[in-house]
Amino acid sequence: MLLTLLKAHVQRLKPDGTADGSPFRVQFNPSEYTLSKGAHIAEIAVPGLDQPILQFVRGQTETMSLDLFFDTTEDGVGPDATAVTTKTDKFYELIKIDRDTHAPPILRFMWGQDGFAGANFDGNWSSQARTNGFQCVVESLKQRFTLFSSEGIPVRAVLSVSLREYYSLEDQIQRINFNSPDHTHAHVVQRGDTLATIAAKKYDDPRQWRAIADQNRLTDPLDLQPGMVLDVPPIR
Secondary structure (H helix, E strand, O other), X not given: OOOOOOOOEEEEEOOOOOEOOOOEEOOOOOOOEEEEOOEEXXXXXXXXXXXXXXXXXXXXXXXXXXXXXXXXXXXXXXXXXXXXXXXXXXXXXXXXXXXXXXXXXXXXXXXXXXXXXXXXXXXXXXXXXXXOOEEEEEEEEEEEEEEEOOOOOEEEEEEEEEEEEOOOHHXXXXXXXXXXXXXXXXXXXXXXXXXXXXXXXXXXXXXXXXXXXXHOOOOOOOOOOOOOEEEEOOOO
8 A cells, every 4th residue: 555645835825814825845755854943031130049030921933954866867868858946946945035025025835734843732822823834934934956967957956945934913922822911912903993992802991091001102092003013001
């Protein structure tokens, strides 16, 4: 019985998160990949203590690095050789600026699902689980051409790719899904939001809208613009 080899692939995404075109499948699956995640921890010096107090400031962007191998020698290495760039350029363009968005595209790297790191979070971390691959942008891409035809056409290449995880502010707030009532929360204003509806959502009491207005120094509580980020303070 022959097993079907699941190929890793990269999917370009539209701003709304839906697929943009067909995915780019790797020619050969990577032999390994590396994920790196850090946290920004500040040291608060207190005179007389043996060591400073540590204060979490923010998370740092997770990165993923891997090497992708491409080869077109099956078409020969003579004058009629096929350039390996016919395959590698599909990945190379992912770090180039899209003329519509004025930035490199947002991507999703997919290879398997249940076993991908971060797919099995539960409890307080369940909302941050990766349910659909690694959403990212290309941070760097190094192309190394290692074999050439008799005419100087590159026929073998290794692409060293670094991907930086990407989520919008709104996506991050929804993914973290803060639920501590004694901490200040952030809320991204949506079309149709009012301070009363936000207070009803956060406090279960629309009459508490003034706490949000005071926290954000809003002189006109009715002047909310979509995309504004409001601090929602804890209330007693």
